Amino acid sequence: MTFEAKIRRFVITASQSAGFRFKSESSPDGLPARAGRFATAHGEVQTPAFMPVGTQGTVKAVSPAQLREIGPEVILGNTYHLGLRPGDALVARLGGLHRFMAWDGPILTDSGGFQVFSLSSLRRIHEEGVTFASHIDGSRQFLSPERSMEIQRNLGSDIVMALDECPPGQLDRTKLEASMARTTRWLARCRATELLSHQGLFAINQGGTHLDLRRDHLDQILELDAKAPFQGFAVGGLSVGEPKEAMNATLAEFVRELPPDRPRYLMGVGTPEDLLFGMEQGVDLFDCVLPTREARHGRLLTSRGKLNIKNARHREEDRPADPDCGCYACRTFSRAYLHHLFRAGELLGSTLNSIHNLSYTVGLTRAGRQALLEGRFPDFARRTRELWNTEEP
Amino acid sequence: MTFEAKIRRFVITASQSAGFRFKSESSPDGLPARAGRFATAHGEVQTPAFMPVGTQGTVKAVSPAQLREIGPEVILGNTYHLGLRPGDALVARLGGLHRFMAWDGPILTDSGGFQVFSLSSLRRIHEEGVTFASHIDGSRQFLSPERSMEIQRNLGSDIVMALDECPPGQLDRTKLEASMARTTRWLARCRATELLSHQGLFAINQGGTHLDLRRDHLDQILELDAKAPFQGFAVGGLSVGEPKEAMNATLAEFVRELPPDRPRYLMGVGTPEDLLFGMEQGVDLFDCVLPTREARHGRLLTSRGKLNIKNARHREEDRPADPDCGCYACRTFSRAYLHHLFRAGELLGSTLNSIHNLSYTVGLTRAGRQALLEGRFPDFARRTRELWNTEEP
Numbered sequence: 001m002t003f004e005a006k007i008r009r010f011v012i013t014a015s016q017s018a019g020f021r022f023k024s025e026s027s028p029d030g031l032p033a034r035a036g037r038f039a040t041a042h043g044e045v046q047t048p049a050f051m052p053v054g055t056q057g058t059v060k061a062v063s064p065a066q067l068r069e070i071g072p073e074v075i076l077g078n079t080y081h082l083g084l085r086p087g088d089a090l091v092a093r094l095g096g097l098h099r100f101m102a103w104d105g106p107i108l109t110d111s112g113g114f115q116v117f118s119l120s121s122l123r124r125i126h127e128e129g130v131t132f133a134s135h136i137d138g139s140r141q142f143l144s145p146e147r148s149m150e151i152q153r154n155l156g157s158d159i160v161m162a163l164d165e166c167p168p169g170q171l172d173r174t175k176l177e178a179s180m181a182r183t184t185r186w187l188a189r190c191r192a193t194e195l196l197s198h199q200g201l202f203a204i205n206q207g208g209t210h211l212d213l214r215r216d217h218l219d220q221i222l223e224l225d226a227k228a229p230f231q232g233f234a235v236g237g238l239s240v241g242e243p244k245e246a247m248n249a250t251l252a253e254f255v256r257e258l259p260p261d262r263p264r265y266l267m268g269v270g271t272p273e274d275l276l277f278g279m280e281q282g283v284d285l286f287d288c289v290l291p292t293r294e295a296r297h298g299r300l301l302t303s304r305g306k307l308n309i310k311n312a313r314h315r316e317e318d319r320p321a322d323p324d325c326g327c328y329a330c331r332t333f334s335r336a337y338l339h340h341l342f343r344a345g346e347l348l349g350s351t352l353n354s355i356h357n358l359s360y361t362v363g364l365t366r367a368g369r370q371a372l373l374e375g376r377f378p379d380f381a382r383r384t385r386e387l388w389n390t391e392e393p
Numbered sequence: 394m395t396f397e398a399k400i401r402r403f404v405i406t407a408s409q410s411a412g413f414r415f416k417s418e419s420s421p422d423g424l425p426a427r428a429g430r431f432a433t434a435h436g437e438v439q440t441p442a443f444m445p446v447g448t449q450g451t452v453k454a455v456s457p458a459q460l461r462e463i464g465p466e467v468i469l470g471n472t473y474h475l476g477l478r479p480g481d482a483l484v485a486r487l488g489g490l491h492r493f494m495a496w497d498g499p500i501l502t503d504s505g506g507f508q509v510f511s512l513s514s515l516r517r518i519h520e521e522g523v524t525f526a527s528h529i530d531g532s533r534q535f536l537s538p539e540r541s542m543e544i545q546r547n548l549g550s551d552i553v554m555a556l557d558e559c560p561p562g563q564l565d566r567t568k569l570e571a572s573m574a575r576t577t578r579w580l581a582r583c584r585a586t587e588l589l590s591h592q593g594l595f596a597i598n599q600g601g602t603h604l605d606l607r608r609d610h611l612d613q614i615l616e617l618d619a620k621a622p623f624q625g626f627a628v629g630g631l632s633v634g635e636p637k638e639a640m641n642a643t644l645a646e647f648v649r650e651l652p653p654d655r656p657r658y659l660m661g662v663g664t665p666e667d668l669l670f671g672m673e674q675g676v677d678l679f680d681c682v683l684p685t686r687e688a689r690h691g692r693l694l695t696s697r698g699k700l701n702i703k704n705a706r707h708r709e710e711d712r713p714a715d716p717d718c719g720c721y722a723c724r725t726f727s728r729a730y731l732h733h734l735f736r737a738g739e740l741l742g743s744t745l746n747s748i749h750n751l752s753y754t755v756g757l758t759r760a761g762r763q764a765l766l767e768g769r770f771p772d773f774a775r776r777t778r779e780l781w782n783t784e785e786p
Contacts, residue, residue, distance in 0.1 A: 057733060061740040063459075065721065086708070086733040094711055094729055102725045315479070318487055328458065332495045336487055340450060340479040347454040347740055 020159075020200040020231035022047075022263050022284070026372045032256040032282035035372035038263055040074075040106040040158040041198035042098065047263060047284035048365040048372075049073040050275060051108060052358050053292065056081045057091075057101045060292045061350040062358065064102045069328065070355060072362045074106035074159070076287045079151045080115030084134050084141065088154035096156030108159035108287070109152045111190075111204075112143050114236075114268070117166040125165065127182065145186040149193035157199065161234065162190040164204040169241035176213060180206045184220040191228055200231030202265060205258075208237055209246040214254050222259070232285075233258045234265040239274070248277055255281040272301055272364055272388070276381055279368045291361045295353035298342045301360045305388045307335075309353065314339040327359035328352075413552075413593040413624035415440075415656050415677070419765045425649040425675035428765035431625075431656055433467075433499040433551035434591035435491065440656060440677035441758040441765075442466040443668060444501060445751050446685065449474045450484075450494045453685045454743040455751065457495045462721060463748060465755045467499035467552070469680045472544045473508030477527050477534065481547035489549030501552035501680070502545045504583075504597075505536050507629075507661070510559040518558065520575065538582035546588055554627065555583040557597040562634035569606060573599050577613040584621055593624030595658060598651075601630055602639040607647050615652070625678075626651045627658040632667070641670055648674040665694055665757055665781070669774055672761045684754045688746035691735045694753045698781045702746065707732040720752035721745075 020038050027034040037046045052059045052067065055078045059067055067075070077097055082088060094100050097107060113130075116123065120132035120141070129144025148163040164183040167176055183206055190201060203221045207214035221233070235255065238247045251266070255278075258264045265285035266278050275286055291301060298309040302322035307314075309321070317335035325331075329338070329352040341349030364384075371380035413431050420427040430439045445452045445460065448471045452460055460468070470490055475481060484493050491497055506523075509516065513525035513534070522537025541556040557576040560569055576599055583594060596614045600607035614626070628648065631640045644659070648671075651657045658678035659671050668679055684694060691702040695715035700707075702714070710728035718724075722731070722745040734742030757777075764773035 056737045056739055057730070058739050058741045061744075063721075063741060063744060064725070066456075081737075085737060086729070090709060090729070093709065094727060100727070100730055100733075102730075316483060316486065328456075332457070334487060334493070336479070336483070337450070337493055337495075340493075344449040344474075344478060346449055346451050347743055348451045348456060350740055351454075351456060351744070 020262070022232075022261055024260065026375070028372065028375065028377050031280065031377070033280050033368075033372060033377050034260075034282050034284070035369045036263070036284060040200070042104060042106045042158050043073075045073045045106055045263075045285075046369060047073075048275075048279045048368050049285055050361045050365045051076045051285060051287040052362070053078070053287055053289045054101065054103070054107075055289070056085070057097065059354075059358070061296065061347070061354045062292075066328070066351070066355055067103070067358075068105075070358045070362055071366075072105070072358070074108055074285070075103060077101075077107050077109045077155060077157060078115065079109050079112035079148060079155070079161075080119070080143075082109075082155060083112060083143075083151040084136055088151040092154035092156070096154075098156060106159070107155075107157040108202075108265075108285075109155050109157035109161065110267075111148045111161040111163040112151065113148070113163050114166050116143050127185070145189035146193050149190055149195060153194075153196055153199070156196060159232065160195055160199050160201050162187045162201060162203050162230075164206060164236055166240075167206065167208070167237060169208070169237075171208065173210065173213070176206075176208055176210070177216075180213065180217045180220075184217070184224070187221065188224055191224060191230075202232035202234050202263075203230040204234045204236040204267070206237045209242055209250045211250060211253050214250065215257065218257065225259075230262065232263040232265055234267050235283075236267045238266070239269045251278065251281045251283070255283055258282075272361065275361065275364055276368070276384060279365065279372075279377075280381060286365065288361075291357035292354045295357040296350045298349070298353065300338075300353060301357050303360070303384075303387050309335065309338045309342050309349075311339075321356050322360065325356065325359060325363070327356050329356040329359075413655070415625075415654055417653065419768070421765065421768065421770050424673065424770070426673050426761075426765060426770050427653075427675050427677070428762045429656070429677060433593070435497060435499045435551050436466075438466045438499055438656075438678075439762060440466070441668075441672045441761050442678055443754045443758045444469045444678060444680040445755070446471070446680055446682045447494065447496070447500075448682070449478070450490065452747075452751070454689065454740070454747045455685075459721070459744070459748055460496070460751075461498075463751045463755055464759075465498070465751070467501055467678070468496060470494075470500050470502045470548060470550060471508065472502050472505035472541060472548070472554075473512070473536075475502075475548060476505060476536075476544040477529055481544040485547035485549070489547075491549060499552070500548075500550040501595075501658075501678075502548050502550035502554065503660075504541045504554040504556040505544065506541070506556050507559050509536050520578070538579045539586050542583055542586035542588060546592070549589060549592075551592065552625065553588055553592050553594050555580045555594060555596050555623075557599060557629055559633075560599065560601070560630060562601070562630075564601065566603065566606070569599075569601055569603070570609075573606065573610045573613075577610070577617070580614065581617055584617060584623075595625040595627050595656075596623040597627045597629040597660070599630045602635050602643045604643060604646050607643065608650065611650065618652075623655065625656040625658055627660050628676075629660045631659070632662045644671065644674045644676075648676055651675075665754065668754065668757055669761070669777060672758065672765075672770075673774060679758065681754075684750035685747045688750040689743045691742070691746065693731075693746060694750050696753070696777075696780050702728065702731045702735050702742075704732075714749050715753065718749065718752060718756070720749050722749040722752075 122133040152160040314335040320330040515526040545553040707728040713723040
């Protein structure tokens, strides 16, 4: 066995024995915010961490080498998209998602549920699962807890998300309770489905902005957890159209009630403001398409707030997009050049803007983690907000 | 003065004193093929060399860092495009094209003539210059020898191309002769226009596939050259729709008649077959959009011939695009992955395909140069052609 193989085996064994155990490293007095870490077969994840989204087996417009330099701790792959195209069985035959997309760091795959409920048409939900028409070719497809686990097993991700029913933002209480009960039954079926030895399963809590429903659902999840522990807990069903104040009020009360010894993942969130607020509430993991999607539209996230590179005022601007940023785009190119690339419709514009937005977002959680470790998180949060609001980008 | 600045000053001085002098390093017995080198302020160019095209201040879909790894000796920028957008005066205010696009190697800029004659509408040619409507916004524009020199001076390229009239492929002899005479008068005006001290001017020979007209035009150019030498000679007006056999017959006779002590540049050529044939005739420099354009359409150039990554037979193919290629795309990803990226419409597909096609094309001229230096060029050319034709890609 080569030295490298030995190391890999050691890491897998270590992570299995650790069971994704979350090690809390710091927590400011009286605040739920925390830094921590947990091991996976493809490396350790240091939290808080933002996960770039690699929907179709690539973080859009960015190569794995560029992504490595940006430095996320873990990235996300989409079960719905990859299951349909190129197909999870094909990815498995080619050695799994890590090898297919040439990313050897940790990968989290979602369950496919969110996309089935948001992208597909002709959707019919049964207790067994969901039938739907593919958004690519209209073909009839089926997703169930067992099928979601099978896809994620074929992809070989490190973190597997349980399949949940994703109710619309403003569903009434009675319907929401029925949906949550089904999510719990699906969670039990996910737990009963075999995964690869290196994979950890995260449960998803629903309940909209109803704090009592969130707590009820968490109780149901913890009953299952007592029999066979989950490796993490996710807060789902937020940032789906409800008022921002309602989401924040829910998070402020609820995140701290999640088991402290496992990572906490706030799904599909979000803006820099959302990340800062989430970190303050004790969230460990975030994901969102916002940084890459905004980048492709020329909208840059900076330490001084948002910046639209299309604006004529950047046409002659020799400064980098964000003078406080050390990413490849900011240390190499002027705003004038990024403005030109956007106006000329050059692909490199999408790439450079994506590199910057991801660097900013990943950097925000990394800086938050550092501030937590050094006991200056409240000060960090205050200064970050001040900078967003007091200077022109 | 910093050490780096000293080095830069030394290089500029060296190149000025050398006056772009072409140093022939090898020439197989009885063949016009040759390896050589010449100095510019931004580094030495080793020939034969293929120049990737950076139309709008970026080689499409590829970052300067990725381009550096691909390793071209010199790249091309477009005077027509950059003069219209973002504007050459703006590029000058921002420190020139090298700094604007973050490419510190040699840059050749074309004269803008070819694009005026192929892209713009409402074109009117006078002795003074050409008026035309911008393809971007229809605005009225003017290009003359002096204006072309001004744009290229503002861009600060290392190699400046003289403005020529670009006649259509099958123009009759009388009209072609009149056009060539105007090109000669324009060449004299280009020569009379001041350039930056580090810039070298290349003259362009026209004459279609008429060998006698080519020779007449070369005589006119050499008359000007005797008064104030050009730094290189280009063969223009080929690969513009005439039959391939006619182009090759012209090159086979004419290239060897160009002055041997200056670089010879075959403009807008071409396919791997064209590059190999051109190298055999003694061409030193090539440029073409083909590698990057084909890449964006999923067509890959390989040592075993062309390959269409869209084809279903690549869907499950674990091999790299070209097993003989060491580029980032080939050493990192399978054909199945490239096929998936193309089908899914992911930008990374264009980037990886472009990296490969440019690596292949730049590598072909680099390998040709090496074979020339080692005295095995005829064998190299024969084996390269055999491989293209005998195996399935």
